[in-house]
Amino acid sequence: MGRVKLTVAYDGTAYSGWQIQPNAVTVEGVLTDALSRLLQEPVALLGASRTDAGVHALGNVAAFDTEHPIPPEKIAYAVNAYLPDDIRVMRSEAVAPDFHPRFDCYEKCYEYRITIGAFASPLTRLYAHHQRRPLDVAAMEQAAQAFVGTHDFSSFCSAGAQVQDKVRTISSLHVQELERLAEDGEDGGSLVAIRVVGNGFLYNMVRILAGTLMQVGNHERRPEEMSAVLEAKDRRKAGPTAPAKGLRLCYIRYGEEKSHNK
Amino acid sequence: MGRVKLTVAYDGTAYSGWQIQPNAVTVEGVLTDALSRLLQEPVALLGASRTDAGVHALGNVAAFDTEHPIPPEKIAYAVNAYLPDDIRVMRSEAVAPDFHPRFDCYEKCYEYRITIGAFASPLTRLYAHHQRRPLDVAAMEQAAQAFVGTHDFSSFCSAGAQVQDKVRTISSLHVQELERLAEDGEDGGSLVAIRVVGNGFLYNMVRILAGTLMQVGNHERRPEEMSAVLEAKDRRKAGPTAPAKGLRLCYIRYGEEKSHNK
Numbered sequence: 001m002g003r004v005k006l007t008v009a010y011d012g013t014a015y016s017g018w019q020i021q022p023n024a025v026t027v028e029g030v031l032t033d034a035l036s037r038l039l040q041e042p043v044a045l046l047g048a049s050r051t052d053a054g055v056h057a058l059g060n061v062a063a064f065d066t067e068h069p070i071p072p073e074k075i076a077y078a079v080n081a082y083l084p085d086d087i088r089v090m091r092s093e094a095v096a097p098d099f100h101p102r103f104d105c106y107e108k109c110y111e112y113r114i115t116i117g118a119f120a121s122p123l124t125r126l127y128a129h130h131q132r133r134p135l136d137v138a139a140m141e142q143a144a145q146a147f148v149g150t151h152d153f154s155s156f157c158s159a160g161a162q163v164q165d166k167v168r169t170i171s172s173l174h175v176q177e178l179e180r181l182a183e184d185g186e187d188g189g190s191l192v193a194i195r196v197v198g199n200g201f202l203y204n205m206v207r208i209l210a211g212t213l214m215q216v217g218n219h220e221r222r223p224e225e226m227s228a229v230l231e232a233k234d235r236r237k238a239g240p241t242a243p244a245k246g247l248r249l250c251y252i253r254y255g256e257e258k259s260h261n262k
Numbered sequence: 263m264g265r266v267k268l269t270v271a272y273d274g275t276a277y278s279g280w281q282i283q284p285n286a287v288t289v290e291g292v293l294t295d296a297l298s299r300l301l302q303e304p305v306a307l308l309g310a311s312r313t314d315a316g317v318h319a320l321g322n323v324a325a326f327d328t329e330h331p332i333p334p335e336k337i338a339y340a341v342n343a344y345l346p347d348d349i350r351v352m353r354s355e356a357v358a359p360d361f362h363p364r365f366d367c368y369e370k371c372y373e374y375r376i377t378i379g380a381f382a383s384p385l386t387r388l389y390a391h392h393q394r395r396p397l398d399v400a401a402m403e404q405a406a407q408a409f410v411g412t413h414d415f416s417s418f419c420s421a422g423a424q425v426q427d428k429v430r431t432i433s434s435l436h437v438q439e440l441e442r443l444a445e446d447g448e449d450g451g452s453l454v455a456i457r458v459v460g461n462g463f464l465y466n467m468v469r470i471l472a473g474t475l476m477q478v479g480n481h482e483r484r485p486e487e488m489s490a491v492l493e494a495k496d497r498r499k500a501g502p503t504a505p506a507k508g509l510r511l512c513y514i515r516y517g518e519e520k521s522h523n524k
Binding site: 009010011056058076080085086087088089090091117118119120121122123125127248 | 271272273318320338342347348349350351352353379380381382383384385387389510
């Protein structure tokens with residue numbers, strides 16, 4: 001065989017994030033163990049996105065090399081039997097031997113969800129940040145457009161990030177009310193989603209964008225201030241890092257040449 | 263004070279259903295304990311709907327009598343501090359002394375959710391039934407219309423039900439594809455919702471309706487057979503009882519005269 005690409009979904013609630021670390025249960029750790037047991041050989045995963053503790057994913061991507069004769073597209077079915085139901089390999093496929101989940105991706109999409117209402121609904125409590133006061137979604141959408149394009153996002157990068165180059169390109173950033181949560185039209189409640197697509201994101205960048213846009217939605221900042229926050233290149237000028245559970249990694253896209261049907 | 267109405271939402275995953283029973287953790291039990299601790303007096307709840315183990319609710323309704331001086335509308339805020347986050351009192355209000363959550367309701371709405379795709383998504387695994395093969399939603403919608411109106415639903419009532427009168431009225435029953443789950447348009451996956459509104463439901467009636475409609479969606483039965491299933495008044499003629507976790511009680515409606523602002 002050769003290199004196999006995995007599309008991985010998980011409920012991040014129970015995990016200390018993606019990346020393997022000592023004395024913690026991580027998605028990468030549990031997935032590595034499951035693959036090693038299935039294939040009866042040591043497995044080393046290359047990951048695309050090191051999501052933080054509590055962050056969810058619909059389509060994170062990992063890859064590994066194996067000599068096992070199992071058809072690559074069957075690995076998803078087989079390994080899911082070794083995984084807890086809060087981690088699912090949604091797809092497995094052969095890729096080029098030099099495919100790298102992190103370096104070869106050209107587009108990532110994240111969504112940040114906020115529920116609004118008197119109380120957090122038990123059915124969405126683990127998958128959205130909650131606040132009581134309504135958000136001014138139109139103001140958030142207006143503010144969001146300042147971030148679209150190629151910018152130095154130093155103001156939106158947590159300390160501890162190791163990368164030097166803080167320039168990233170956001171191709172799309174929208175804020176919208178997704179659905180009514182309360183179905184009797186009486187107890188109110190709505191779901192606001194911040195959806196961002198870009199070529200890559202700095203450490204905590206989406207959560208800091210979300211925290212800043214929520215300040216706009218709460219009328220603590222004006223949409224017109226966003227350009228100055230970007231230009232300051234200073235983490236202290238942006239808003240707080242929004243809580244992890246509201247964030248989900250939706251998908252990661254790759255060019256056709258390396259990532260399919262090799 | 264007097265009688266207080268509570269609108270209660272819960273994630274049924276961790277509970278042996280609504281109704282208090284020995285040696286089991288139930289929603290009614292946990293809620294009764296929390297109210298008793300808050301009000302420092304014994305509380306006896308009247309419940310509207312005794313949902314089964316694993317069934318969820320956005321708006322089940324309960325009522326109780328109290329002499330405590332706390333304003334009724336503040337009870338929701340106060341009691342939530344005593345409740346785990348998978349149970350929330352979404353609203354509390356004073357009602358007439360003879361208000362009864364079960365006998366006074368004129369409309370209930372349930373929804374049954376089914377996710378379709380190769381694997382169950384970790385983010386919806388607890389709140390929907392999952393199957394791999396696509397459902398013929400149009401055939402399900404056609405079949406569903408046979409149940410709308412006033413009928414004897416004996417074929418859709420599990421054994422053990424104590425009621426004699428099996429006649430109920432369904433005012434609305436629709437099957438629709440709610441949203442795409444996979445956001446990359448590649449891994450597929452969709453969410454089918456069966457939404458039913460009626461004046462009351464027999465034991466397991468919605469889950470048996472869902473199980474029967476899924477047989478239609480899987481082309482194991484034709485929509486035209488539904489009238490005969492109803493007319494048979496025989497549980498064995500209907501489909502299986504669909505799994506509990508796909509079911510959610512959405513809301514219960516009451517007349518204005520007893521249930522508001524007394």
